[in-house]
Structure formats: C-alpha cells, structure tokens
Amino acid sequence: MASILIVAEHANGALNPATAKCVDCARGIDGADIHVLVLADSPDAIAAEAAALEGVGKVLTVADAAFAAPLAAALAPQVVATASGYDYVFGPSTTFGKDLMPRVAALLGVNQLSDVMEVVDARTFKRPIYAGNAITTVRVRDGYTVVATVRAASYKAVGSQDAAPIESAEAAGGTPAHTRFVSVQTGDSDRPDLQTAARVISGGRALGSADNFEIIYDLADSVGAAVGASRAAVDAGYVPNELQVGQTGKIIAPELYVAIGISGAIQHLTGIKDAGTIVAINKDEDAPIFEVADIGLVGDLFKVIPEIKSALG
Amino acid sequence: MDKILVGLKRVVDYNVRIRVKTDGSGVETDGVKMSINPFDEIALEEALRIRERGEASEVVVFSIGPSDAQQQLRTGLAMGADRAILVEAADAVDPLSAAKVITKLIEAESPELVILGKQAIDNDNNQTGQMVAALWDRPQATFASKVELADGKATVTREVDAGLETIEVDLPAVVTTDLRLNEPRYVKLPDIMKAKKKPLDTTPIADFGVAPDDAFEVSEYAPPPQRSKGVMVEDTAALVAALKDKGLI
Ligand SMILES: Cc1cc2nc3c(=O)[nH]c(=O)nc-3n(C[C@H](O)[C@H](O)[C@H](O)COP(=O)(O)OP(=O)(O)OC[C@H]3O[C@@H](n4cnc5c(N)ncnc54)[C@H](O)[C@@H]3O)c2cc1C
Numbered sequence: 001m002a003s004i005l006i007v008a009e010h011a012n013g014a015l016n017p018a019t020a021k022c023v024d025c026a027r028g029i030d031g032a033d034i035h036v037l038v039l040a041d042s043p044d045a046i047a048a049e050a051a052a053l054e055g056v057g058k059v060l061t062v063a064d065a066a067f068a069a070p071l072a073a074a075l076a077p078q079v080v081a082t083a084s085g086y087d088y089v090f091g092p093s094t095t096f097g098k099d100l101m102p103r104v105a106a107l108l109g110v111n112q113l114s115d116v117m118e119v120v121d122a123r124t125f126k127r128p129i130y131a132g133n134a135i136t137t138v139r140v141r142d143g144y145t146v147v148a149t150v151r152a153a154s155y156k157a158v159g160s161q162d163a164a165p166i167e168s169a170e171a172a173g174g175t176p177a178h179t180r181f182v183s184v185q186t187g188d189s190d191r192p193d194l195q196t197a198a199r200v201i202s203g204g205r206a207l208g209s210a211d212n213f214e215i216i217y218d219l220a221d222s223v224g225a226a227v228g229a230s231r232a233a234v235d236a237g238y239v240p241n242e243l244q245v246g247q248t249g250k251i252i253a254p255e256l257y258v259a260i261g262i263s264g265a266i267q268h269l270t271g272i273k274d275a276g277t278i279v280a281i282n283k284d285e286d287a288p289i290f291e292v293a294d295i296g297l298v299g300d301l302f303k304v305i306p307e308i309k310s311a312l313g
Numbered sequence: 314m315d316k317i318l319v320g321l322k323r324v325v326d327y328n329v330r331i332r333v334k335t336d337g338s339g340v341e342t343d344g345v346k347m348s349i350n351p352f353d354e355i356a357l358e359e360a361l362r363i364r365e366r367g368e369a370s371e372v373v374v375f376s377i378g379p380s381d382a383q384q385q386l387r388t389g390l391a392m393g394a395d396r397a398i399l400v401e402a403a404d405a406v407d408p409l410s411a412a413k414v415i416t417k418l419i420e421a422e423s424p425e426l427v428i429l430g431k432q433a434i435d436n437d438n439n440q441t442g443q444m445v446a447a448l449w450d451r452p453q454a455t456f457a458s459k460v461e462l463a464d465g466k467a468t469v470t471r472e473v474d475a476g477l478e479t480i481e482v483d484l485p486a487v488v489t490t491d492l493r494l495n496e497p498r499y500v501k502l503p504d505i506m507k508a509k510k511k512p513l514d515t516t517p518i519a520d521f522g523v524a525p526d527d528a529f530e531v532s533e534y535a536p537p538p539q540r541s542k543g544v545m546v547e548d549t550a551a552l553v554a555a556l557k558d559k560g561l562i
Contacts, residue, residue, distance in 0.1 A: 099443065112408070124532075133333075134534050134536065135537055138530065139532055141528040178451065178483040184476060304549055
C-alpha cells in the first residue's frame, strides 16, 4: 500500500489550514496510508488537531526546541530521516512549504513536483506553469519518491474524524547552528485571514496612498471580508507584503473576490483564478480585469465605495 | 568578502502572453521575446550594490541554458557583472541537475554568497536555490526583501505568508530574491559596448558529469480553463443587488 507523509505547517501552537488541504490532495491517491509529521518545540496540541483530520492514519511528532521557528535548514534533515520508506512526501505550497520541501527533495536526491493542483492517478499529476497560463500533466517514473508541494487553493480542507494515533518519531538530531531565527513581524490578526477567507476585497495602485486605502479596509470590515492588494499597492507602501495576491503573492480561492482599482495583470489574475465570483470596479472599461470578472462596474472607486457602503446601510 | 555568484536564467519575457501550442506539445516560444528572469535581475542588482558598497570584490554571473543565453549574460555584464560563465545545455535542465551543476561552480569559484531568483517565471518551480543550499550543506535565506552583511553573517528579511521574517545566517550561504529586494538598474549604451570586452566562458554541461534526471515526463500542456464572460452592471445599486441575489453579501 502506498504511504504518504505530510509535513504539517503550524504557528503559535495551531495547525495551519493548508495542512488539511494537503490531506485532501493525498486522499486522491487511492488507498494510500496518510501520516502527518509535526515538528515543533511542543507538538502535542498541534498533533491532536492533525489526528482529527479525516483520512489521517497516524500522526508522528518530534519535539525539539530547534523546531520552535520554521527554519528549513533545521527541519529538512528531520523530515528526510522520517520520510525514509514513504512513497510520497507532501507539504503545502505556502512560503513554509516552498522554503522547506525543495531542501528535503534535494537531500532525498529527487526533483520536487511544485504546486500540485490535481491528482490524475497515483503517478500522474497536474501543475501550472507560466503563472498559470499553461497546465501540464506530469507523469512521475515508478519507484521515484514523489516530493510535492500542494497548491492549497485547488483543495478543500478535509472534515474531522475520531482521533488517529499519535506517536513520537525518532529524532534525527544534529540541527545545524548556521541558521538562526531573529524575529517575525505580522500584521493585525483581527481581520479574517486572506488565505482562508470566504470574501476578499482587494485594492490596487488606484488607491493612491496608505490613507486612501483605509476605505478598502472599511468596506471589507462592513462585509466581514479579508483585505488583499495588487503588487503595485504593496510596492507603493499602501499595505504590507502579506496582503499581495498573485503569482508571487498569495493564491486564493474565496467565494467572493472584489478587485477595486486593479488593472488585472496576468500575474495578479493567477492568484484569483479559483475564486467563486469575481467583481471588478475600475474606471477604465478596457481594463483586462473585466475579461475575467463575473460582475463588472465601470466607475470611479472614490464614488462607488461610499455608494456601496450606504446601500449596505 | 570576495566573490558573489549570481544565476541568470533565460526565460520568455514577463510581458509576453503565453500560448499553448495547439497540439498540446508545449508552449509557443518561436519568435517570442526572451529576457533575464525578473527575479534573477533583482539578484544581480543586489550583488552589484553589495560590491559597490565595498562589501564584495567580484560579481560572477552564470547561466545554464542554450547558447543564446549569452545574450542574457551580456546584459548582466552590461549591468555591471565582472565576468560570465555559460554552462551550455541544448535541452531544458531540471532543477536538481541545475543545482548539482551550480554546486560544482561553487566548488570551482568558492563564493561567499550565491544569489538566485526565488523562481523562474517559466516553470515556476521555486526549487533551485533551496536545492543548492542542501547539496552544499549551507544556509538558505529564501524570498529575501532585505539583505545586510556584517562579520561573516547575513541578516536577511524574508517575505513570508505571515508578514516579514528575519533570520541570520553564517556565510557562505544561498539567498533567493523576492520582488521588493530592489529595483534593477537600466543598462546604458556605453555599458553594452564595455560589456563586449568582459570575459564570457562557455563550458558544455556534459563536462560537469551531471546526468539529467528524467523522472518527470510531461505528457500534455493545456491552456487553463477559461472563466466565462460575466455581466457589466450599470451602477452601484445594480451591483449590490446582484451580490445580494447570489447570497454573497
Ligand atoms: C515577476 C513578476 C511577478 C509579479 N507578481 C505579481 C503578483 O503576485 N501580484 C500582482 O498583483 N502583481 C504582480 N506583478 C505586477 C503586475 O504585472 C502589475 O504590475 C500589477 O498587478 C499592477 O497593479 P495594479 O493593477 O494595482 O496597478 P495598475 O496596473 O496601475 O492598475 C491600476 C488600475 O486602477 C484603475 N483606476 C485608476 N484610478 C481609478 C479610480 N479612481 N477608480 C477606479 N479605478 C481606477 C486604472 O484604470 C487601472 O486599471 C508581478 C510582476 C512581475 C514582473
């Protein structure tokens, strides 16, 4: 029977929702035995969350102070040690997985399959290239360990089950001293998370300043949406980098995506292809964003946003 | 610090609208504009700034690719790199093999810092830098938006999903670039002339003794599913009504 090891992503003692989406992807491989590996300074609560994900057969943990921060150089040797004997090693296609998994793949002597969006069969997968402008079908040679990152936006989080067994795995030890965590600076967490929110409202260069961008936050708050942005808005300093949506930002799949004052460059559109309904508000009727929008409105955002606010009451 | 090694991949220019060949055998690249991968241009810019601050003495650019990749290396030399190495490969090179070749270049050149783009915008793999760091058994600082060097260490700010993470790594190390690290300079005409005299060495990839990995076989290239054309609404009231209709607000 095929065996799959999924490397869990977590922060502040909680499992990242991308892990549940990796499990969904892994379930596409018929009859596979799915295990989740939790590497943390104190893994117990995270492991309990992972054990309750539908389809997980076992959770493995290694507790080590060196795993307190998600440093690829510290985690990769442990993943490689635990992965021996597994046919597949999966991680999420988040910055955590993108940083770690290629290091794991190289140590295992294999290439990585990046951004898996569909499992065709046990050896055949689909993945996007050229910013999603082409989809390739890739067959992996038999007997070759499949190290892959899973494009979370292509999958749903699995449901829950009675807890699977949790065991501690053998510690590989020998964490390198050459890489040290210093700090992480994160935005406010009162608003819905951009990666998992059902609704997202994004602003672009047209907002013109950080002050003006407040009307996007305000509109988002009034409908319980997360806030996103184009690269131009991030580059101009209107909003922090973690709000960037697109090829080099976040790939998201909300039910509702509202693009305000965003032209619709291909690099931006890559990030929203899986959205349920796309709404575009732009004063230029020829803006490319209208080619993908389900509902478009030509107008000046500084006029339209207040009108929406008052229509919502 | 003496040397910085920078990779420049030749890719389809980011402004080109990519089209899949009608027979599904690949992506149309005939007669299409080719450029330095944008992330690699940022990598080179960072290396040049480090050298200009007096924190490095030499910037060496390399490319693994077809003989035409000389154009991108010449552009790199015109931007200010000191010399260039082309590892000539007629066929596309997989990330692991590329990482093995780069590790051999590192053995020969002994750089203190290797700066690569975080991903190439053709295959969007985002693997090579991390693989080089693994094979070299050295630190990796990926998705960098700020790099500071002092006392044999690099302090690197990384763009991560949660925000900005800062790590400290001992040199030598691999850094991969994110978009906001810097804005690459424009090449001026006199620099293009000067670049013609700078050394550019070519070695066939076969000389590196790296066997290509053919475990991945692409059986089909397909255009992405198209979203069907939507509706245009006249005014805000119609927009809000349409959203309420769909139960979205
Ligand atoms: C390698 C690479 C990676 C990239 N990755 C990303 C990425 O991940 N995400 C991303 O977003 N971009 C990315 N980009 C950048 C992308 O190409 C575009 O430059 C960017 O998305 C443009 O942002 P924008 O739409 O906000 O700005 P613009 O293109 O300047 O568009 C502004 C829009 O606002 C409209 N407008 C102006 N005033 C008003 C008003 N008062 N009311 C209504 N509308 C108004 C204009 O008509 C225009 O359509 C990348 C580029 C490269 C080269």
